[in-house]
Amino acid sequence: MIAIGLMGPMASDSIIFSTGETQAHLAYLIQGRMALEEGQFPLRIAPYENKGLRYASFQFYSQIPYTLGGLIYKFITPNNPYTAYKIMLWGALLIGGLFIYRLSRLLTCDRIAAILAGLSYMSAPYFLNTVHARGAFPEAIAQGILPIVLYYIIRTYNSPKINYILLSSIAWFALATTHIITFIYGSLFFGILGLLLILKQPKTRALRKQLTRVTISYISGWLLGMYFLMPVVLESKYVSMRFYVDQISPYVTNWMTPLANLLSPTALPPTPTGEGITYGLTPAVGWVFLAAWGVVLYYYSSSKTLPSNLSANHTYIFGLLYIFPLALFITWSPINFWHVLPRSLWVTQFTFRFLTHVMWSGALLIGYASILLFKRHLNSRHLLIGILLIVIANRSWLPIPKGHITVNEVLGDPKFGHSGAVDYLNRSSVDTLYGNAQLPLLANTWIPGHGSWDHINNRLLPVVLENEPSWRILPVWKETDNPVLILEGKVVQDTVPNPTTLLVTVLELHSDKNKEIIGEISLNQPRISARIPFTSEKLKNLEFHEGLFRLQFIVKRNIEQGQRPKIELDNFVFEGMSFENTIIPLDVTKDQCMLRGIKTLCKVSVEEQARVVQLPAMYYPRMQRVKIDGRLAEYFPVNYYDYNLVGLRLKPGNHNIQVIFVGLDWANSISFVAWLSVIAIAITLNTNNIKKMSNKTIKK
Template sequence: MMGKAKKWLGLTVFFILIVTALFSPLASNDVIPPYEMVFYVGYVVQAKLGLDDGQIPLRTSPIQWHGYDYPIYQFTSPLPYTIGGLIYKYFTPSNPYEATKYTMMLALIFGGIFMYKTADLLTKSSQASLIASVIYLMSPYIISFLTHVGAFTEACSWGMVPIAVYGSLKCYYNPIWRRVAYMGISWFLLATTHNITFFFTFVFSAIFISLLSLYDLYCKRNRQCIIDFLKISCGFALGIALSLFFLGPLAVYGGMTNAGYYHPNPMQHTHLTNIYSLLSPAYALPEPVDRELHPNPYKISISVGWPMLLLSGLVAYHLFFDPKVFSGDEKKNSIFLFLVFIISFFVVWSPFDFWKYLPNAFMVVQWSFRVFPQILWSGTLLSAIAIKKLVKKENKLVMLVGVLIVGVSAGLFFTPLEGDFFRISLQELVSRKGSMEHMHPQPDYLFGSVYWKAIYPGVYVNNELPVEDCKKRGTIKECSIEVTRQRIVQLPILYSPEMLSIEVNGEKLNYFPVVTEKPYMLAGINLPPGKYFVTAEFTGLWWANWISLIAWVLLAAYISLEHLKNAQL
């Protein structure tokens, strides 16, 4: 037991060091790089304020858009913002940028650990698993997007993908109900971290697990294979049920958001994923940059990286020309992993427009490079299989040299950050609308804490009489209103169909959208003459909330019973 604890402690320290090195271009804690990072830091600040208000789970940004409860977390990544908000609140109260970085680092550390566990599950080789895990973390794709985009939620999802894949494979190898429960939790973590990465990882891992299960059914031809596959399917379904409070509104009303309107055909952006870039051994921009038109261009270099390409190619070579080197399970795993690798590579590359033949749901990807995590997890596992075949005996020197080679190869993709960096105040961070709006750099530093509450300007009765007596109690808006004749009252909360709870004198009332003179669509109610006490709260879709709540209660009850049973043995 002590030896096992030492092993995992050593692995944890190892991955902490690897991830720390990965973040070396973002070493400064008071200067935010250009590109998207500044928006994510602002939303971490808003998340902390939401937690202060008692939002569990996070749904709205408390003081964005004049405090009208913009439901940013209902439609994008509540889990990483919750973790980031907690770190900012309790550990880095003077610097939300540090909290943002530490959240990404924490996710990637877990990603390294679980990628190691996944590779070890397939290869039973700690040496191959360790080197392969470093290939995953030090992949050019992760380096490029961390450094030159600052992709907060996507970076966190790269840490969750190995957890979901590990949970699924563990359930496949031992489909007992306890594994089904943990598989569901693993998919919840990914679903609430990044919906696009979740969608494609769900599709590709489901294909992989289904192929493995169908192969077993073909070989064994017994009913147990069908029962096992149904249990694994329950794991996928449980993950969706646990996260339905988030996925439900996203599926039904995600088209209302700005991102929902912007679903271009990914073929418009395939210049970023041309075959030359994908196969490049070093950092190379996919096209020349016009700095006059784009002072802060995305300088991303999307490459698979030669360590992964060469090792995956070695597996392919043996599959085609020398399949006898593989045992039964190794051959099965290698064939289906290589199939996932090739399909995902083709989708990222997109040499011709096959997207127009796919269901519209696939357009959510926007850019084909967002499928790249599927190349990463399948290519990493192929790399582990190849390393095991190359070096049959465990050797610490080989492990050291392997990690060194991967590190040197990754170093070819680390480039200096250039552009207009941000030294901005917290006021500036939280007062902007946020995602994808241009933010001008301010002379103030980022240090400081935010504790102020929102003010609600521009709330009217029939666009004439301002509603002055409004306040906020936790997540609930409270307004005392008096009208002398039939009136339409605009409330200080953005309109969201089916997702608001509005009560008038203690009774629920239907609401409707009201467009103000500002670019906001607020919730409105129709009131006859009288005095009213009105409350308004964003609650999400009731049916999705209930399904998630029931799933969590049943899961907690099952895990508790399992622990009691084990304690009695």
């Protein structure tokens, strides 16, 4: 009932809470159902996104939430995906609170203290921020799974029963395939908790067995999720999100987590203007958790002895007392310690995400604090007062509903938009300048976000002011080629002062001084249609080191900083290339291809004038199975603006082509064997238990 009440800001079934990323994640859920109906299992490809070009968002981002959400939408709420979305979030709140309750009861042996611990977790300020203000669907589901993982880690640590190892492995798998950031830092913080427990325990053979069981369960979780985790580990270095992680430190986001706000008793925005990255996002610890930490610290550090029932929990209390302030300090990040950490840890993106670890440690401390304050004399009166205090203390983190986007609007066009549509594009370098291939628009180091998505979605030519460090690096053409740049598109006139000229400029790879203007285009016209030869005479003074050159489009006019003329491109290609490096472009092949289930099937006719075929499928190396006329074939990336699409080099003639996204075959096989092993062990254990119960019954 309390979990339902905490879903209050999402009460409407027709208008979504649309200030954060709710719209994007609702679109993900809708596409999750589409993927299931295609026959995908597990989910890997978003069928609708990026004009159906087989975008592998589910392979790299999240699977469990959209698989379960898609199933609920298909079979339980077939007319309203938002209801399925809300059921998933309600379940995360409920399950997260339930397993904190179970763990707290295990540790404190007190039902009332455990209920208060569970309630404090599900109503934690950051949990409510994640569900409502941020609309971070996978992270909210992960916050519901995290207590399951911790519960079974403790069970595995304290008991030799094999079924706890199996359940712990499955919990780790569920967390990994739900939200990779929560999985990474959950692994780290649970590891720190384990280290603190080891420091307070004698180093015995029993301890080694305990650690072995926990380690086996963690490794088993990796094996179960190998089909998902290995592409993330091995292939994500080529995707767009990795460029974000490598360039932007979480330290730059600490303006959203000033200490005063983190310790505030009510929800407050991080700046006096009331502005944040999204409406209602007010990261805070919550006074309930702060008070619990203070109470437990006082009793633990004072001369007072712990109650007899908590004496066995001495090591857990010690660990939680350190975990809580550590997570709080990292959230605050008052000094830049991030620059000495591996860049892979920058994956967290925002420091406020560490409040997740304040949540679970603080919630368990609530259980201990209740016992310590009331000396095990807790009753229903204490429970009622505790519930009221927790709900009242955290109520201000339930934002007033705000939004105007309807569920039907999202159903009509279920795109991720800037919240995911370009995060998992493969960015492998294309080492050949292909004729007829639409050229990339953005600089090679672009990072995903509003601006980059807008450029890609609207195909905006990247124009710059003079001396601005922004360009695209491209491979140099061959000596036998006669490249001509074709530039056609619409000029948005209200963005262009009069008169304005666009300078097409070629630069050497490492020198801004060595450059040549090879073309000038007036922008004071509704459309542009230019043919610009890249002649050896014009470029004879340039040296193209490493077989690369830089291409830049400079506005010749004084324009205020931040303003740019907008040119919406229809055609941005090189012509005049050799037949071997001229493509049959997507605009032609998309009509020769069809989708049948998870397979892209094409019947393509290749002539002498173009030997490379560009297919309507995004390029992901080693994760696609491509067949030409029934035989496996090598494939490579070919540009279609800023997308890398699958390219094939074919002989003249008619060809039947098949493309399937399969992930990493070897990782799939490991996961398959791991799941068979878990199922076999579980069946064996259950069979043995049934036999034992039958024998006991016969004896009676």
